Amino acid sequence: MNDFDLRLLESNKIGAKTLDELFRKERSIVSKRVELLKFMPPRGNLGYDHLKAIHFFLFRDVYSWAGKDRADMGIYGFFGKEDSSFCRGELIPKEADKIFTKLKEQNFFKNAKDINELAKNMANFMSDLNALHPFREGNGRTQRFFLRDLAKNIGYKLDLDLITKERMRAACIDAMSGKNTKLETLIKSNLRGFRQNLDLEQSRGLRLK
Template sequence: MTELTAAQRHAVLQTVAAERLEGWQPTGDDLTDLDALAVGTVTHEDYIERHRSAASTRAVPRRRRLALPRPYLVTGTSVLRNNFGFRDQTQLRDVEYAATAARLIQAHLQQAPTPRQVDAEYIFGLHGRVFGDVFGWAGQQRIVDITKNGDGFAPVGAIGRYLREVEIAVAATDWHRADRGRLAYALATVYATYNHAHPFREGNGRTGTLLLHQLVSSTGFLLDLSGIDAAEWVAASRDSAPFRRTGAPSPRPMIPVLRRALVDRSDGRMV
């Protein structure tokens, strides 16, 4: 196995960190596959097919069919419509983690946009690139209101307003000169606002953390999420939500988490 460069190692480490925040528990083989992708010893197509085939061999338990069709769901199931034709949630999650991890690595290894290129349209495109292998509706704004663990996100009609607030927060920050404190505040503001907008039916977290990495690339720091516990991240995200669904999110709960994840580039270390 070819040894990873510092940039490739960083891409794999931060990809795994982002997926773990969403519940992935990668095996040793999964990590080996990601290393191979990063150095280019396996093609993207072969990687996807291997994981699709492995997911297809899983035993699928019989479940009670849902009577009514619902937006985004495979008819008769509670499984999101997907490009692999899976009707079982476990099968879909296995291949979704693998497929999006591959795209996240690619994104980390490509040149990041300048902050002035980041707007709502860019965010939709980012989601489309990360989730396009899995969902036909990747990169499209959700058309249903959603809740998670009892917490409601912005109503569909308010998504555009919150994404405009994200644009304003990005434009208001001098990313090239921000110190650690200012940078943690700016990142927390962007993420809290974006997370409440929750513009996509699925994949908001991974798209959001990738966006943070890309914004940090214009600074004197790196973002290392590998030491962030998933429960801590979820709690900070939840606590940043406004008291009312149409109110203003608070960046305060996210600030200490993101401040701790910032690594000064000047120490010569690529996390």
């Protein structure tokens, strides 16, 4: 076990002694927090603090550093996972400021002329967020909920948990190489206006009667 994983294990609040035990218990605990988050989302202004608040909500019962990024934890240098290398820890505050300042300047995508432009904008943002990868653990789950809040803010429903882990992983790996097409397609296929969702739910209800 390397020092990076050892630090992760030592910071858990659930008494896990191995990484396998930690991740198994984490999944169980966080899955319950995910359901709560759907009905009790943390308040925020869709800035970086909002992202951190989501992470804290999901992982506060598991990790002592929930809601803190790698810079807050003093973890510097590159962070790699599978075939990807993410932002250096010491650069996270500066890069996060760039990403979320740009999001605000784009008016949180409220001015997108159609769903194609909206999906492209959201894919670009998610790609940047994934490259930042600010947290030691839990980045994917946190950013998916942030995208959900971002879509809701402009009248859309987006649930990226409906996408299989394999398809999402492949799209994110492509995005790390600057190819956002797969990510854009996945987002577009799952974006629904609230009116569309209501119509779908009503039609399903009629078929069941």
